[in-house]
Amino acid sequence: MTLSRLTLAQFRSWPRLDLDLDHRPLAIFGPNGSGKTNILEAVSMLAPGRGLRGAAAPDQARQGRAAGWRIRARLGDSSIETAAPPGQTRGVVVDDKPVTQTALGRLLRVIWLVPAMDRLWTDPPDTRRRFLDRLTLSLMPDHADLALGYDRAMRERNRLLKDQVADPGWYRALEAQMAEAGAALTRNRLSALSTIIAAQDGAGFPAATLALLPGEGHACDADPASIADRLAAMRPRDLAAGRSLTGPHRADLGASWGPQDMPAALSSTGEQKALLLSLILANARALSDQPVVLLLDEVAAHLDADRRAALYDRICALPAQALLTGTGDELFAAFGPRARRLRVVRTDGASTAEEAP
Numbered sequence: 073m074t075l076s077r078l079t080l081a082q083f084r085s086w087p088r089l090d091l092d093l094d095h096r097p098l099a100i101f102g103p104n105g106s107g108k109t110n111i112l113e114a115v116s117m118l119a120p121g122r123g124l125r126g127a128a129a130p131d132q133a134r135q136g137r138a139a140g141w142r143i144r145a146r147l148g149d150s151s152i153e154t155a156a157p158p159g160q161t162r163g164v165v166v167d168d169k170p171v172t173q174t175a176l177g178r179l180l181r182v183i184w185l186v187p188a189m190d191r192l193w194t195d196p197p198d199t200r201r202r203f204l205d206r207l208t209l210s211l212m213p214d215h216a217d218l219a220l221g222y223d224r225a226m227r228e229r230n231r232l233l234k235d236q237v238a239d240p241g242w243y244r245a246l247e248a249q250m251a252e253a254g255a256a257l258t259r260n261r262l263s264a265l266s267t268i269i270a271a272q273d274g275a276g277f278p279a280a281t282l283a284l285l286p287g288e289g290h291a292c293d294a295d296p297a298s299i300a301d302r303l304a305a306m307r308p309r310d311l312a313a314g315r316s317l318t319g320p321h322r323a324d325l326g327a328s329w330g331p332q333d334m335p336a337a338l339s340s341t342g343e344q345k346a347l348l349l350s351l352i353l354a355n356a357r358a359l360s361d362q363p364v365v366l367l368l369d370e371v372a373a374h375l376d377a378d379r380r381a382a383l384y385d386r387i388c389a390l391p392a393q394a395l396l397t398g399t400g401d402e403l404f405a406a407f408g409p410r411a412r413r414l415r416v417v418r419t420d421g422a423s424t425a426e427e428a429p
C-alpha cells in the first residue's frame with residue numbers, strides 16, 4: 073500500500089502543493105530555502121507527534137496568512153487529513169472520522185533522517201535515547217504508552233524529591249509503576265535493537281554493532297523487582313539531587329562498526345552518516361509488512377559517489393516509499409530512470425514545484 077497523493081495548503085512556504093506519488097523514489101531538488109524540507113516535514117505530519125522539526129503547529133502555518141495549515145494524503149483506499157486551524161492544536165481525520173494520533177501511527181510508519189541527526193553519535197545521550205525510542209516505537213506501537221506511563225510516575229516522584237519528602241510510603245507505589253513500565257521499555261528497546269541488527273545487510277553500508285548502555289544510571293535492567301529495589305536504594309542520593317538520577321530514562325545507545333569495532337563517535341562525518349543510514353534502512357526493511365515512508369533530507373551531499381549509488385540501489389530494493397532532498401539534480405543521477413524528480417523554486421516567498429523530465 074502506497075501514498076498516492078499529497079496535498080498541502082498554507083503549510084510553511086507552500087500556499088498549495090498537489091503531488092501524485094507512486095512506489096518510485098521522489099528526488100526533490102532546488103536551491104537553499106526553496107521549500108524542499110518543508111515537503112518532507114509535511115509528510116512527517118502523517119505520523120504521530122510534531123514531525124521531523126519537532127515544531128509547534130502555529131509555526132507551521134504559512135506566515136502572513138490568517139488560515140491554518142492542512143495536509144491531505146491518500147493511502148491505498150484511505151484518505152488521511154491532518155490540519156491545524158488558527159489557534160488550535162492539530163487534528164487528524166481518517167476516512168472522514170476524527171482519530172487519535174496513535175491511530176494514525178498504526179496506518180503508516182514514517183521514518184526520517186535529517187541533517188540535525190548528523191551529530192547523533194557525539195550529542196548527549198538524550199538525543200540517542202530519543203532516536204532509539206523512535207526506532208523502537210516504529211516496531212512496537214505500545215512503546216509510546218509505556219513511555220508516557222513511566223514519565224508520569226517519574227514526574228510525580230521528582231515532585232516528591234524536589235519537595236524533600238522523605239517518608240518511603242509516598243514513594244513505593246510510584247516506584248512500582250516506574251519499575252513495571254521501565255522494565256517493559258527496556259525489553260522493547262532490546263528487542264528493537266536485535267531486530268535492527270538482524271535487518272542490516274552490511275552491503276555498501278557498515279553494519280553496526282548496537283548496544284543499550286546504562287548511561288549515567290543503571291538503565292538496562294528489564295526486571296521490575298530489581299528496578300524497584302534500585303530506585304528505593306537510590307532515594308537518598310535522588311533526594312539530594314532533587315530528581316531521579318537512575319532508571320531506564322538514563323539509557324544510552326552505543327554503536328560501533330568494522331573489524332576494529334570503531335566507536336561511532338570516533339568515525340568520520342561520512343562514516344557516521346553511513347552508519348545512521350544503515351540503521352534507517354534496516355528499520356525500513358524490518359517493517360516490510362506495513363506501509364512505510366522514508367524521508368531522507370540532504371543525505372547525498374556527505375556520501376562519496378560509490379556510497380551514493382549503493383544507497384540508491386538499497387532504496388530501490390526497499391518495500392518502502394522514499395522522498396529525498398538535495399540542492400542539485402546531479403546528486404540523484406545514479407538513480408537513473410528509477411526515481412522521479414521534482415524541481416522546487418521559491419518566488420515572492422511562495423514555493424512551487426514541477427516534475428523534471
Ligand SMILES: Nc1ncnc2c1ncn2[C@@H]1O[C@H](COP(=O)(O)OP(=O)(O)OP(=O)(O)O)[C@@H](O)[C@H]1O
Binds near residue numbers: 102
Ligand atoms: N511558517 C512559515 N511560513 C512561510 N515560510 C516559512 C515558514 N517556515 C519556514 N519558512 C521558510 O521556508 C524556508 C525553508 O524551507 P526548507 O527548509 O524547506 O528549505 P530547503 O529547500 O530544504 O533549503 P535547504 O537546501 O537550505 O535545506 C525558509 O526560507 C523559511 O523562511
